[in-house]
Amino acid sequence: MPSRYRDELLERCAGHLIVTIDAIDPCLCVYPLPEWEIIESKLRELPSLREESRRLQRLLIGNAVDLELDGSGRFLIPPRLREYAHLDRRAVLVGQLNKFQLWNEDAWNGLCENDLKAIKEPGGLPDELRDLIL
Numbered sequence: 001m002p003s004r005y006r007d008e009l010l011e012r013c014a015g016h017l018i019v020t021i022d023a024i025d026p027c028l029c030v031y032p033l034p035e036w037e038i039i040e041s042k043l044r045e046l047p048s049l050r051e052e053s054r055r056l057q058r059l060l061i062g063n064a065v066d067l068e069l070d071g072s073g074r075f076l077i078p079p080r081l082r083e084y085a086h087l088d089r090r091a092v093l094v095g096q097l098n099k100f101q102l103w104n105e106d107a108w109n110g111l112c113e114n115d116l117k118a119i120k121e122p123g124g125l126p127d128e129l130r131d132l133i134l
Helices: 002-015 035-047 051-062 081-085 105-120
Strands: 016-021 028-032 064-070 093-096 100-104
Touching: 002 016, 002 028, 002 035, 016 035, 016 051, 016 081, 028 035, 028 093, 035 051, 100 105
Parallel strands: none
Antiparallel strands: 016 028, 016 064, 028 100, 093 100
């Protein structure tokens, strides 16, 4: 974990993290424990008779793993999660407001390139989102 985040994570959650798959993108989501508890609560509130709800719960909760930062600020991702995100030699940790995403570096770079192209296309960015660009 980069040092600029490590101190805050140690203060907020004693370095206790939850990692799970991202149900849409081929990456992992790394949540500080308090943020994961919010997600878990929202998942618990989903209607249990809807297959879509059960599917999402199985994917996110079924793949969730507890992690703790070690004394050097490192954490170990289990092999099955590394395989899911194609994490091998080079990975990118990306801050995403309430969580981090952990990407294969090549996949992240390709996604960024595609996203930049897409938002530059006519209609690629709705007017209400254009107001957010600083």
